[in-house]
Amino acid sequence: MKWAIIVLIMMSLLGSMMWVMPSPRQRFLAKLRQQASRQGFQVQIVRVTPPRAAGQVKPEVLNATAYRLPRYNLEKKHRENFTEWQIFRQTAVANEGLPEGWCWGTGERSLNEQQLVFLNQLIDKLPAGVSSIESTPVHISLYWDEKGDEDTLQQLKDLLQPFIDQQF
Numbered sequence: 001m002k003w004a005i006i007v008l009i010m011m012s013l014l015g016s017m018m019w020v021m022p023s024p025r026q027r028f029l030a031k032l033r034q035q036a037s038r039q040g041f042q043v044q045i046v047r048v049t050p051p052r053a054a055g056q057v058k059p060e061v062l063n064a065t066a067y068r069l070p071r072y073n074l075e076k077k078h079r080e081n082f083t084e085w086q087i088f089r090q091t092a093v094a095n096e097g098l099p100e101g102w103c104w105g106t107g108e109r110s111l112n113e114q115q116l117v118f119l120n121q122l123i124d125k126l127p128a129g130v131s132s133i134e135s136t137p138v139h140i141s142l143y144w145d146e147k148g149d150e151d152t153l154q155q156l157k158d159l160l161q162p163f164i165d166q167q168f
Contacts, residue, residue, distance in 0.1 A: 035150050039157055042068040048132060048143060050088040051105055064131065065146055067153075068139040069160050074167060082137035083110045083168070087119075089131045099123055105132070115168050122159055127152060140164060 022030070033043045044066045052059045074082065085107025092103035097116040102123060111119065122133070129145035140163050142156055 029146060032146060032148075032150070032153070036067060036153050039153055040069060041153070041157070042066075042070060042139065044068065046143075050090060050132065051092045051094060051103055053090045053092055062131075064143040066134075066141045067144055067156060068141040069157065069164060070139045071137060071164055071167075073164065074137055078167060079137040083107060084134075084136050085110060086132060086134040087123075105134075107135075111168070118162070118166070118168075122163070125155075125159055127155070130156075135163065135168065 036043050046064055046066050048062050048064045049059050050062065086105035087098060087102055087107075088105050089102055091101060094104040094108045095102060096104070096108055097111070097120075098104065099120055119133075126133075126142075127144075127148060129147045130142050131145065132141075132143035134141040134143070140160050142160065144156070
């Protein structure tokens with residue numbers, strides 16, 4: 001009887017320790033986010049409200065992981081006049097100038113033709129897990145499901161860098 005109690009206590013302690021330990025997915029995400037930080041990304045968990053999708057009565061609020069590259073190359077005057085925009089991977093009414101399956105959250109009709117072509121080229125190269133792109137005077141962000149690896153991080157950075165360089 002004494003041994004049974006000791007075994008039960010040991011199993012309880014071991015179970016508690018296993019419950020506290022991170023899962024393989026959590027360890028992967030921690031490593032990925034640390035690598036992203038080394039590459040210059042700011043990683044944040046944010047609440048996003050996309051526009052209403054076709055057939056949706058009210059928009060849903062989502063938790064998403066934002067991978068942001070800060071903009072250090074904008075002068076004060078350009079920051080004040082910067083055109084902010086955000087697009088989402090979903091079907092909605094506001095989709096002028098975007099490929100099928102994408103819609104505007106903000107900034108529809110605010111980009112010129114050349115910028116729209118450049119944006120559409122980016123969309124064509126994005127991994128399937130990217131659900132939104134946002135551009136502000138502070139940063140350019142991708143909302144990503146984090147299903148990839150360090151090579152995907154480098155690909156995302158290479159895709160976003162021209163937007164920082166061209167300041168839109």
